[in-house]
Amino acid sequence: MTDAELENEPAPTAAILVIGSEILSGNTQDANIHFIAKRLVQRGVRLQEVRIVPDVAEEIIGAVNALRKKYTYVFSTGGIGPTHDDITSDCMAKAFGVDHMVAPEAKKRLEDYYKNSGTEVNEARLRMATLPAGSVLIDNPVSAAPGFQVGNVFVMAGVPKIMQAMFNHVETMIEGGPQLFSxxxxxxxxxxxxxxxxxxxxxxxxxxxxxxxxxxxxTPSLSIVVRGTDDDMVHNAAAKVKELLRKMGEQPFI
Amino acid sequence: MTDAELENEPAPTAAILVIGSEILSGNTQDANIHFIAKRLVQRGVRLQEVRIVPDVAEEIIGAVNALRKKYTYVFSTGGIGPTHDDITSDCMAKAFGVDHMVAPEAKKRLEDYYKNSGTEVNEARLRMATLPAGSVLIDNPVSAAPGFQVGNVFVMAGVPKIMQAMFNHVETMIEGGPQLFSxxxxxxxxxxxxxxxxxxxxxxxxxxxxxxxxxxxxTPSLSIVVRGTDDDMVHNAAAKVKELLRKMGEQPFI
Structure with a gap:
C-alpha cells in the first residue's frame, strides 16, 4: 500500500477480556487493563471495550464471541493455569467450535522447563498444554506454559509479570495503526x-x-486531553484550549 | 418472608459499567471497580460482570440495555460532569426511552451549593441537573451535583472521591443478599x-x-480462596484444603 492508502486504512480496534472471578469478588485488583491500554496506544491500536467476566463457561464463551466479531483483536487475561478453575482454554475452543487437544510443542516446552527442576508434568500441568486446535503459541519466558492465539483472540496469563512478558511477543503478532497523538x-x-x-x-x-x-x-485540578491522528491538528486544538485558559487568567502548561 | 424463604431467594446480581475513554486510552487507571466490588460483597450482592466503554453514545446505550436486562443492579461511573464529553445522563434517558429534562431538585442543589461561592449556574453546570425523567437523586456530599437512579441503574461520578461518597447513599437504596463467606x-x-x-x-x-x-x-506464593454462602461448608472445604497442604509438608495459614 502507498502511504496515502495506509493513512486511509481504518485503525485496528481491540477489546480486553479479563477472565477472573477473583476480581469480581473484590479479592484481587486487576493490574493488566491499564498496562495493555497504554501499550496498545503506542501501537496505534484503538482499545474500544473491556469486559470482566467470572470463571463461568457460558459467560466466557458469550463474551469472546461478542468481542471477536466486533473488534480487530481481543486480548484475554486469566484462567490458563493448571487448576480446576482455569477453564479459559477449553472455552476458547468451544467459542471457535474447534477441538481442544494437547499441542505437542506446548507440551515439549513444559517438559523441557520442568526437566531441569525434576518437576513432573502431571495431569494438572498437562492442562496448560491442551489448547484449541490451530492455536499459535505465545512465548512465556517467565514460566514456560505458553499463551496462545486462536483466530483474532490472544490468550494470556492473568499474573501480571507473566502477562507482560507474553505481551512482548503478542506485539510482534499484531498489525499496528496510525499513531494517536495526545x-x-x-x-x-x-x-x-x-x-x-x-x-x-x-x-x-x-x-x-x-x-x-x-x-x-x-493541583493542578483539571487535565484537558486533546487526542487525534493528525499531529498538527492536535497542536492547533491544544493551542485554542490554551488561548481559552489564558483568557481566563491562567498560565496553562502541557 | 420467613427466614427459610429468604435463604432460598436468589442473591441479587450486579454489573459495573465504567464510562470513560480516558481509561481505554491509558490516560487514567480505573480506581472504582475494586472499590465497588468489595462493597458489593459485603452487602451480599454478586458482581457478575464489568464493562468499560468509551464516551460514545451508541456504545453506552447498548451496554446499559444489555446489562440492565441481565442483572438486578447496574452501577455506572463517569460522564456526568459539565463538559461536552459528559454524555452519560443523555444516554441513560435514551436507553430507557424517557425524556431528558432539568430536574428541579437537582437544579436547586446546584444553586444552593454555588450561591455560597458566588459561582454562576451557567449552561455547562445546568447539564448536571438535566436527568432522565423519573430519576431518583443520589446525594453528592462532596460537590453537590447529584448522581441518579433510573430503573435499576445507579449513575455515579467517575472521580473516585465523589463516587465513593455517592456509593454510601446508593447502599441504602439497594437490597442486599445472603452474606458470601470467604x-x-x-x-x-x-x-x-x-x-x-x-x-x-x-x-x-x-x-x-x-x-x-x-x-x-x-511469599506466600499461592492464595487458595474458598467462597460460599454456607459458613460451615466453607470451613469444611477449607479444612480439606489445609489437610491436603499438610500432606504435602506445609503448615498453611489462613
Missing amino acids: LTIECNQKEGDIGDELGKIQKNFPDIEIGSYPHMYQ | LTIECNQKEGDIGDELGKIQKNFPDIEIGSYPHMYQ
Whole structure:
C-alpha cells in the first residue's frame, strides 16, 4: 500500500477480556487493563471495550464471541493455569467450535522447563498444554506454559509479570495503526466554568477528541486531553484550549 | 418472608459499567471497580460482570440495555460532569426511552451549593441537573451535583472521591443478599503440584467455589480462596484444603 492508502486504512480496534472471578469478588485488583491500554496506544491500536467476566463457561464463551466479531483483536487475561478453575482454554475452543487437544510443542516446552527442576508434568500441568486446535503459541519466558492465539483472540496469563512478558511477543503478532497523538493540558479551572467554551472548541475540531478530567483535592485540578491522528491538528486544538485558559487568567502548561 | 424463604431467594446480581475513554486510552487507571466490588460483597450482592466503554453514545446505550436486562443492579461511573464529553445522563434517558429534562431538585442543589461561592449556574453546570425523567437523586456530599437512579441503574461520578461518597447513599437504596463467606489459605505450593488434588476437593463441594491465585516472586506464593454462602461448608472445604497442604509438608495459614 502507498502511504496515502495506509493513512486511509481504518485503525485496528481491540477489546480486553479479563477472565477472573477473583476480581469480581473484590479479592484481587486487576493490574493488566491499564498496562495493555497504554501499550496498545503506542501501537496505534484503538482499545474500544473491556469486559470482566467470572470463571463461568457460558459467560466466557458469550463474551469472546461478542468481542471477536466486533473488534480487530481481543486480548484475554486469566484462567490458563493448571487448576480446576482455569477453564479459559477449553472455552476458547468451544467459542471457535474447534477441538481442544494437547499441542505437542506446548507440551515439549513444559517438559523441557520442568526437566531441569525434576518437576513432573502431571495431569494438572498437562492442562496448560491442551489448547484449541490451530492455536499459535505465545512465548512465556517467565514460566514456560505458553499463551496462545486462536483466530483474532490472544490468550494470556492473568499474573501480571507473566502477562507482560507474553505481551512482548503478542506485539510482534499484531498489525499496528496510525499513531494517536495526545497532548495533556493541566490547569486549575473548574469544569463548570470552562465547559461551555470547551464545547465550542470541540465543535470546531470534529476529528479531534477533547476530554476533560477533574482531580479532587489536587493541583493542578483539571487535565484537558486533546487526542487525534493528525499531529498538527492536535497542536492547533491544544493551542485554542490554551488561548481559552489564558483568557481566563491562567498560565496553562502541557 | 420467613427466614427459610429468604435463604432460598436468589442473591441479587450486579454489573459495573465504567464510562470513560480516558481509561481505554491509558490516560487514567480505573480506581472504582475494586472499590465497588468489595462493597458489593459485603452487602451480599454478586458482581457478575464489568464493562468499560468509551464516551460514545451508541456504545453506552447498548451496554446499559444489555446489562440492565441481565442483572438486578447496574452501577455506572463517569460522564456526568459539565463538559461536552459528559454524555452519560443523555444516554441513560435514551436507553430507557424517557425524556431528558432539568430536574428541579437537582437544579436547586446546584444553586444552593454555588450561591455560597458566588459561582454562576451557567449552561455547562445546568447539564448536571438535566436527568432522565423519573430519576431518583443520589446525594453528592462532596460537590453537590447529584448522581441518579433510573430503573435499576445507579449513575455515579467517575472521580473516585465523589463516587465513593455517592456509593454510601446508593447502599441504602439497594437490597442486599445472603452474606458470601470467604476464607483465604496462603501457602507456597506450586499450582501444578496441587492442581489435581484441589480439583477433587472442588468436586466434593459443588456449592463452594475454590479459586487458586498464584503470585510471582512472592511469599506466600499461592492464595487458595474458598467462597460460599454456607459458613460451615466453607470451613469444611477449607479444612480439606489445609489437610491436603499438610500432606504435602506445609503448615498453611489462613
